[in-house]
Amino acid sequence: MTDFSRTRALFHIPAGTIYLDGNSLGPLPIAAKERVARMMAEEWGGQLIKGWNGAGWFMQPRTIGNRIGKLIGAPEGTVVMGDTLSIKVHQALASALELNPERKVVLSDSGNFPSDLYIAQGLLKSLGRGHVLKVVEPEEVGAAIDESVAVLMLTEVDYRTGRLHDMKALTGRAHAAGALAVWDLAHSAGALPIDVTAAAADFAVGCTYKYLNGGPGAPAFIYVAPRHLETARPVLSGWLGHAAPFAFDLDYRPGAGIDRMRCGTPPVIALAALDAALDAWEGVDMADVRRQSIRLCDLFIREVEARCADLTLNSPRDGAARGSQVSFRHPEGYAIMQALIARGVIGDFRAPDAIRFGFTPLYIGEAEVMGAVEILADIMTKRLWDKAEFKRKAAVT
Amino acid sequence: MTDFSRTRALFHIPAGTIYLDGNSLGPLPIAAKERVARMMAEEWGGQLIKGWNGAGWFMQPRTIGNRIGKLIGAPEGTVVMGDTLSIKVHQALASALELNPERKVVLSDSGNFPSDLYIAQGLLKSLGRGHVLKVVEPEEVGAAIDESVAVLMLTEVDYRTGRLHDMKALTGRAHAAGALAVWDLAHSAGALPIDVTAAAADFAVGCTYKYLNGGPGAPAFIYVAPRHLETARPVLSGWLGHAAPFAFDLDYRPGAGIDRMRCGTPPVIALAALDAALDAWEGVDMADVRRQSIRLCDLFIREVEARCADLTLNSPRDGAARGSQVSFRHPEGYAIMQALIARGVIGDFRAPDAIRFGFTPLYIGEAEVMGAVEILADIMTKRLWDKAEFKRKAAVT
Numbered sequence: 001m002t003d004f005s006r007t008r009a010l011f012h013i014p015a016g017t018i019y020l021d022g023n024s025l026g027p028l029p030i031a032a033k034e035r036v037a038r039m040m041a042e043e044w045g046g047q048l049i050k051g052w053n054g055a056g057w058f059m060q061p062r063t064i065g066n067r068i069g070k071l072i073g074a075p076e077g078t079v080v081m082g083d084t085l086s087i088k089v090h091q092a093l094a095s096a097l098e099l100n101p102e103r104k105v106v107l108s109d110s111g112n113f114p115s116d117l118y119i120a121q122g123l124l125k126s127l128g129r130g131h132v133l134k135v136v137e138p139e140e141v142g143a144a145i146d147e148s149v150a151v152l153m154l155t156e157v158d159y160r161t162g163r164l165h166d167m168k169a170l171t172g173r174a175h176a177a178g179a180l181a182v183w184d185l186a187h188s189a190g191a192l193p194i195d196v197t198a199a200a201a202d203f204a205v206g207c208t209y210k211y212l213n214g215g216p217g218a219p220a221f222i223y224v225a226p227r228h229l230e231t232a233r234p235v236l237s238g239w240l241g242h243a244a245p246f247a248f249d250l251d252y253r254p255g256a257g258i259d260r261m262r263c264g265t266p267p268v269i270a271l272a273a274l275d276a277a278l279d280a281w282e283g284v285d286m287a288d289v290r291r292q293s294i295r296l297c298d299l300f301i302r303e304v305e306a307r308c309a310d311l312t313l314n315s316p317r318d319g320a321a322r323g324s325q326v327s328f329r330h331p332e333g334y335a336i337m338q339a340l341i342a343r344g345v346i347g348d349f350r351a352p353d354a355i356r357f358g359f360t361p362l363y364i365g366e367a368e369v370m371g372a373v374e375i376l377a378d379i380m381t382k383r384l385w386d387k388a389e390f391k392r393k394a395a396v397t
Numbered sequence: 398m399t400d401f402s403r404t405r406a407l408f409h410i411p412a413g414t415i416y417l418d419g420n421s422l423g424p425l426p427i428a429a430k431e432r433v434a435r436m437m438a439e440e441w442g443g444q445l446i447k448g449w450n451g452a453g454w455f456m457q458p459r460t461i462g463n464r465i466g467k468l469i470g471a472p473e474g475t476v477v478m479g480d481t482l483s484i485k486v487h488q489a490l491a492s493a494l495e496l497n498p499e500r501k502v503v504l505s506d507s508g509n510f511p512s513d514l515y516i517a518q519g520l521l522k523s524l525g526r527g528h529v530l531k532v533v534e535p536e537e538v539g540a541a542i543d544e545s546v547a548v549l550m551l552t553e554v555d556y557r558t559g560r561l562h563d564m565k566a567l568t569g570r571a572h573a574a575g576a577l578a579v580w581d582l583a584h585s586a587g588a589l590p591i592d593v594t595a596a597a598a599d600f601a602v603g604c605t606y607k608y609l610n611g612g613p614g615a616p617a618f619i620y621v622a623p624r625h626l627e628t629a630r631p632v633l634s635g636w637l638g639h640a641a642p643f644a645f646d647l648d649y650r651p652g653a654g655i656d657r658m659r660c661g662t663p664p665v666i667a668l669a670a671l672d673a674a675l676d677a678w679e680g681v682d683m684a685d686v687r688r689q690s691i692r693l694c695d696l697f698i699r700e701v702e703a704r705c706a707d708l709t710l711n712s713p714r715d716g717a718a719r720g721s722q723v724s725f726r727h728p729e730g731y732a733i734m735q736a737l738i739a740r741g742v743i744g745d746f747r748a749p750d751a752i753r754f755g756f757t758p759l760y761i762g763e764a765e766v767m768g769a770v771e772i773l774a775d776i777m778t779k780r781l782w783d784k785a786e787f788k789r790k791a792a793v794t
Contacts, residue, residue, distance in 0.1 A: 027442070040430045044425045046411055048422060049422045058792050084662055114647060118634045118639060119633070121649045126632050216441060216449075235523050240512075248557075252519065396455045
């Protein structure tokens with residue numbers, strides 16, 4: 001049984017704050033602060049250029065990739081870190097399309113994170129070969145998979161509602177139709193059990209600043225199924241994906257296996273923070289996380305619906321169909337969230353009208369859920385959100 | 398007159414080390430260590446998700462881009478930070494090719510950093526429209542610019558020899574032939590005066606971990622000439638380059654100006670380190686840096702040639718034709734560099750046979766040059782490099 005009182009002590013949560021936004025940016029792991037300080041002073045400061053070998057910087061994208069791999073059911077040597085999630089989406093989609101060259105349709109849904117769709121649009125335009133991005137409603141995806149589809153590109157958990165796709169079933173349907181499947185695990189990794197191997201995903205990508213607590217703008221990851229490792233062409237063919245980066249050949253030759261998905265120089269400081277953040281998962285059973293996450297989300301839904309009649313549930317009611325987040329709709333959602341934040345309950349707002357809350361058992365328990373409901377109910381019943389100061393939009397909402 | 402004793406005090410150089418590898422990885426600025434510690438504890442730890450507005454994280458790629466802009470002659474709003482240099486090369490080259498759609502040749506040289514060539518090869522293969530990468534010798538570039546060339550893609554300072562291209566003259570020739578020019582400033586930014594405006598460069602890219610001391614894997618920058626800002630299509634069209642990222646539209650619309658070259662979530666911890674590192678340039682006159690850099694390099698060449706007959710100069714003898722680094726050739730270059738490092742003189746090795754030294758006036762002076770020569774001469778005259786331990790190659794050379 002996972003001891004969540006132990007994991008909770010690993011994080012810094014400011015006094016007076018109920019932090020329900022770990023689905024957007026995880027809080028600071030105390031070990032990450034210490035590790036980065038050590039990295040700066042002893043590794044960069046003390047070892048200088050020698051840190052590439054001496055402090056293991058060069059291998060970090062693979063060693064940390066293997067740690068992420070354990071959380072998503074990927075074997076050793078199939079996950080590597082680097083860049084941002086948007087870049088990883090580009091890599092995965094571009095490689096997948098080349099593995100299915102006769103077909104022209106990329107199938108996605110309106111619940112995919114917009115950046116994934118934007119990256120696909122940009123890529124398909126660059127290719128200039130008549131590819132089409134087909135975007136259907138989430139519940140129509142299964143029926144839309146046919147023999148025109150080259151690549152099915154989906155995010156497992158909807159960033160707005162928390163609605164969970166069945167990765168294994170949809171991947172199976174894609175394969176049966178001769179398509180490849182690219183999965184974005186941004187809202188899944190660290191939130192629920194994932195098994196990319198059992199699901200037979202072709203590619204998977206994700207970020208590490210949400211449930212994995214790697215810090216703002218932490219590096220992304222890419223998984224390539226073993227069966228594609230030696231055939232997927234790295235379209236962003238940077239020198240660290242070369243078979244022999246330090247030979248400085250003029251011609252590119254892809255590295256062996258997952259190394260080819262490396263591109264530029266790895267972000268060492270950020271990787272140090274992430275590496276320390278991942279220590280929190282030692283001794284954690286993801287099945288326990290999932291059980292507790294559903295329990296907390298269920299409790300939140302029940303209490304909010306009992307006490308805030310004006311809020312409309314925007315997430316699946318069935319825990320099994322939901323990730324680790326819950327959202328409610330209200331025309332004044334933006335102002336309501338600002339009023340909550342002013343009272344120390346931090347969630348976020350997603351246009352046009354959703355207030356969104358993430359439940360992260362590593363550092364959130366029943367007391368925080370009940371405390372948040374209390375404040376939300378107070379704000380709703382007294383209309384405390386109805387102030388000009390709460391309606392002014394900031395750059396980042 | 399720039400006070401280099403002031404700038405020297407801003408950096409941490411380990412005792413007993415003569416650091417001549419700032420052209421590969423700049424040393425730790427003391428302010429960066431402090432700034433990152435504060436960022437971790439107060440911004441991430443204290444502000445959590447609110448840091449995007451409250452701590453200015455969201456705007457960092459632009460505010461820091463403007464600081465870099467001042468060092469390369471770029472006006473406000475034309476430089477933005479993010480990703481790695483390899484990714485920025487992809488962005489710049491892909492956009493430039495679309496601005497010159499009738500032509501098929503990318504012209505570069507064998508002195509370009511291999512990653513730039515690899516990225517070009519990967520991109521051209523993806524495009525699948527018969528583009529060709531033509532790689533000539535550095536001294537043949539001018540003559541090779543003709544009306545078949547779509548984009549001239551060069552690195553201003555050769556990473557091996559320090560040989561300096563004439564950015565303004567070659568860009569002028571490219572424009573006269575109807576080509577665009579993409580410049581990689583990796584070994585120029587912070588090393589010598591640059592004026593992308595006067596040179597009329599179309600795009601410029603660079604990294605910030607060398608002469609700008611941003612730390613291992615620090616974020617890259619991209620400059621887009623004002624005349625292309627509203628027409629260059631961002632091919633890596635991520636959400637933060639969208640005109641309204643937080644509207645979460647399903648369709649991509651490029652942001653205004655340089656914002657469109659943003660892609661994924663910015664690397665906040667790394668940007669904090671870089672921002673602090675850039676403080677070192679306040680009050681520094683780049684003309685003074687250039688004068689001092691040439692003086693130090695000249696001194697090094699003169700002394701090494703006088704004392705180490707076996708080493709062959711691999712850099713231009715004329716300071717005006719050279720960046721801020723010097724290399725020498727020797728068949729046992731790798732072992733010689735290891736022997737130097739064992740004695741506390743840190744430079745690096747570049748295959749097949751070059752030992753390379755960077756001279757960075759912000760923290761290197763005459764005493765370090767003479768100290769390094771003393772040790773190098775000792776190693777060469779006594780053949781101290783001729784040991785098995787110095788011939789074993791590490792992962793990163």
